Amino acid sequence: MKLFEFEGHKVLASAGIESPAFIVCETAAQVKAARTKLKFPVVAKVQVLSGGRGKAGGVQVCSREAGLLEFAKEFLGKEFPPRLARSSGEAGHGEKVKYILLAQKASFEAEYYVSITYDTALRKPFLMFSEKGGMEIEEVARQNPEEVIKIYIDPVAGPAKGDFKKFPVSFEFATKLWEAFSKNDCRLLEINPLAKTEGGKFLALDAKVILDDNGLGRHEDFDFIPKGAITAAPSERELAAKKIDEGDYRGSAGSAFLDLAGDIAILASGGGASLLVMDSVAAAGGKPANYTEYSGNPSREKVEKLTRIALSRPRLSGCLVAGAVANFTDIYETLAGFADGLKSVKPKVSYPIVVRRGGPRQEEAYKMLKTLAKREGFDIHLFGPQTPISAAAREMVELSEKYKSKSKSKV
Amino acid sequence: MAILINKSTRVLIQGITGKSGTQAASELLDYETKLVAGVTPGKGGEEVDTVPVFNSVVEAMEAAGPIDVSMVYVPPLLAKAAALEAISAQIPLVHIFVEKIPVLDVAQILAAAAKKGVRVLGPASVGVISPGEAKIGSIGGPNPSAVFSKGQVGVISKSGGMCSELAMLITTSGFGQSTVVGVGGDLLTGTSFADLLLEFEDDPATKVVVAFGEVGGSSEIEAAKLIKEGKFTKPFIVFLAGKFAESLPKDTALGHAGAIVGLEANMEEKIKALRGAGAIVAENFEDIPALIKKSI
Numbered sequence: 277m278k279l280f281e282f283e284g285h286k287v288l289a290s291a292g293i294e295s296p297a298f299i300v301c302e303t304a305a306q307v308k309a310a311r312t313k314l315k316f317p318v319v320a321k322v323q324v325l326s327g328g329r330g331k332a333g334g335v336q337v338c339s340r341e342a343g344l345l346e347f348a349k350e351f352l353g354k355e356f357p358p359r360l361a362r363s364s365g366e367a368g369h370g371e372k373v374k375y376i377l378l379a380q381k382a383s384f385e386a387e388y389y390v391s392i393t394y395d396t397a398l399r400k401p402f403l404m405f406s407e408k409g410g411m412e413i414e415e416v417a418r419q420n421p422e423e424v425i426k427i428y429i430d431p432v433a434g435p436a437k438g439d440f441k442k443f444p445v446s447f448e449f450a451t452k453l454w455e456a457f458s459k460n461d462c463r464l465l466e467i468n469p470l471a472k473t474e475g476g477k478f479l480a481l482d483a484k485v486i487l488d489d490n491g492l493g494r495h496e497d498f499d500f501i502p503k504g505a506i507t508a509a510p511s512e513r514e515l516a517a518k519k520i521d522e523g524d525y526r527g528s529a530g531s532a533f534l535d536l537a538g539d540i541a542i543l544a545s546g547g548g549a550s551l552l553v554m555d556s557v558a559a560a561g562g563k564p565a566n567y568t569e570y571s572g573n574p575s576r577e578k579v580e581k582l583t584r585i586a587l588s589r590p591r592l593s594g595c596l597v598a599g600a601v602a603n604f605t606d607i608y609e610t611l612a613g614f615a616d617g618l619k620s621v622k623p624k625v626s627y628p629i630v631v632r633r634g635g636p637r638q639e640e641a642y643k644m645l646k647t648l649a650k651r652e653g654f655d656i657h658l659f660g661p662q663t664p665i666s667a668a669a670r671e672m673v674e675l676s677e678k679y680k681s682k683s684k685s686k687v
Numbered sequence: 688m689a690i691l692i693n694k695s696t697r698v699l700i701q702g703i704t705g706k707s708g709t710q711a712a713s714e715l716l717d718y719e720t721k722l723v724a725g726v727t728p729g730k731g732g733e734e735v736d737t738v739p740v741f742n743s744v745v746e747a748m749e750a751a752g753p754i755d756v757s758m759v760y761v762p763p764l765l766a767k768a769a770a771l772e773a774i775s776a777q778i779p780l781v782h783i784f785v786e787k788i789p790v791l792d793v794a795q796i797l798a799a800a801a802k803k804g805v806r807v808l809g810p811a812s813v814g815v816i817s818p819g820e821a822k823i824g825s826i827g828g829p830n831p832s833a834v835f836s837k838g839q840v841g842v843i844s845k846s847g848g849m850c851s852e853l854a855m856l857i858t859t860s861g862f863g864q865s866t867v868v869g870v871g872g873d874l875l876t877g878t879s880f881a882d883l884l885l886e887f888e889d890d891p892a893t894k895v896v897v898a899f900g901e902v903g904g905s906s907e908i909e910a911a912k913l914i915k916e917g918k919f920t921k922p923f924i925v926f927l928a929g930k931f932a933e934s935l936p937k938d939t940a941l942g943h944a945g946a947i948v949g950l951e952a953n954m955e956e957k958i959k960a961l962r963g964a965g966a967i968v969a970e971n972f973e974d975i976p977a978l979i980k981k982s983i
Contacts, residue, residue: 326936396904396950399794399877400797401794463874488791488874489940489944490763490788491789491790493763493764493789532941534935534939544942546942547845547872547901547946548845548872548899548942548943550941551901552849552928552972554931554932555928555929555931558930567931567941569942571942573707600851601848601851601852601855602828603813603814603825603826603827603848604825604847634851635851636829661852664973665852666971666972
């Protein structure tokens with residue numbers, strides 16, 4: 277889960293890393309009130325999850341109240357970055373600005389880049405540093421790769437004192453950074469820029485934090501705002517899907533749910549196969565209404581809940597239930613969950629449903645679905661493991677096209 | 688021959704009395720894998736399907752003799768302690784089936800394993816099967832022979848489902864597998880594509896290796912590097928999934944914890960690195976059998 281900057285400062289503060297005094301505002305009235313508590317000049321920053329905020333004009337230094345109010349009026353409640361605002365409601369890439377952060381402008385003598393994340397090839401955490409604070413690290417790495425310094429960290433012992441001799445960042449600060457990173461189960465913790473004041477103090481002028489979703493279970497004290505898969509504001513469907521796995525680690529269903537702009541509901545199975553399912557639908561010319569997957573033998577109830585969410589979108593033209601040949605996922609139980617969900621959807625589903633599965637109890641499951649289709653009048657097309665996922669996806673797209681042209685001619 | 692496991696591999700299950708542990712035990716026994724002991728603290732003295740249960744790994748090894756592989760089947764937040772127990776007992780291969788282990792715990796497990804010279808497979812690994820010899824983990828479920836068959840193709844995938852899917856495609860087109868390995872889809876994994884290619888290189892039974900690659904991470908790039916260095920010389924066929932996600936914003940997380948858009952290398956970079964090293968990138972999943980035929 278990616279955090280807003282102001283939430284990231286909380287993570288840093290938990291290990292004693294300081295930031296300039298700041299106030300988060302949601303309304304112009306709050307900006308007015310905040311202004312009396314801060315000394316000018318004040319840095320105003322939109323709070324969004326996407327990067328490149330400064331370049332897009334989302335950070336401004338204001339020396340008077342009028343400037344702050346103008347900033348608030350320009351950005352609060354609007355899509356950011358502004359040039360993407362056209363396609364709101366789509367599986368959008370612009371974010372609606374709900375918060376702006378007002379921070380006291382700090383004076384300093386140097387600005388650095390510092391972060392901790394994992395190196396997946398070496399399987400270790402590492403601290404990354406550059407003297408070019410404020411510049412994107414990818415940019416620095418492209419232009420002057422020798423200016424990017426990596427220090428690997430023992431994940432049990434933490435940073436080693438010897439690595440920070442004659443280093444612009446002190447060992448004490450590196451230790452605090454590691455503490456913030458490890459105690460909060462972060463996947464990424466980035467401070468850019470990190471300011472060094474004349475007194476030698478370090479101040480985080482920004483904070484980018486991505487939490488490890490697998491670690492959230494041991495931090496019940498976290499009160500961060502729920503986030504969507506792509507956008508800062510999760511759709512109701514994304515929120516509901518995420519809830520399914522909460523408190524029950526057995527099998528996942530809906531932990532990854534992305535609302536997309538198409539009209540074919542997707543219930544894919546397996547981390548790998550779900551990617552193949554999506555690629556296959558796209559290659560056949562279809563447009564998925566969502567991405568989601570269930571795997572690891574989730575309960576019937578979990579799949580039922582996920583089905584209801586995936587089928588809750590109006591004007592769907594098809595539903596594809598597809599996955600690889602399962603190893604240990606009980607196909608009967610999971611498809612029974614799908615059937616339960618399907619039956620409960622109002623108005624009754626009339627669009628075509630394509631199922632492609634294999635694995636334990638698949639034949640029993642298909643018998644059950646056949647009976648259900650006959651009894652309730654659902655248009656279900658069943659494919660076994662001998663049919664490639666791509667062929668099932670093509671079938672789905674064709675059926676959905678037919679369904680759409682038929683519904684049009686009725687109108 | 689095969690890699691990682693064979694007929695003589697002696698296996699232990701940590702968490703054998705749990706629901707998935709018990710299921711895995713019965714599957715291993717059915718496949719005639721040498722499952723010699725189980726561990727669940729506090730349940731020593733019990734039996735699961737004729738397999739003796741002990742309170743600790745050390746106790747199990749004292750009573751049952753040497754262990755080659757420990758399979759970890761415990762809840763995610765207990766997995767670190769269980770894996771560290773197996774590592775400190777220096778069991779050569781620790782297979783972690785458990786999903787959703789916090790990445791910090793994984794990093795600490797892998798650091799401890801590196802110090803002790805122990806190989807970790809996983810976390811979130813479905814397991815390994817050397818058809819006709821043995822299996823570990825839950826690969827193939829209760830009926831592995833429906834999908835897996837003995838042959839000359841080595842198979843690697845992060846995804847458990849795709850291990851079976853690939854094996855079925857290979858089996859139905861008249862080929863078989865030497866060993867099939869699910870490495871797990873987490874951000875950090877103990878065994879990478881490159882590690883397995885080194886094993887397959889030395890295995891005379893393996894003539895070609897097929898891998899299912901994904902969006903995010905660097906495993907395909909590492910594999911390409913290895914081939915370029917001349918350390919893997921057999922044909923390597925890769926299919927890459929997740930092209931649809933390339934248009935999504937950076938950092939978007941998909942099904943696997945390691946499937947993150949923009950993490951380390953994008954699709955184009957992966958394809959370029961693989962092709963540049965001489966690997967075969969399959970455009971369509973169904974093209975794989977024809978590519979195998981050409982390579983053998």
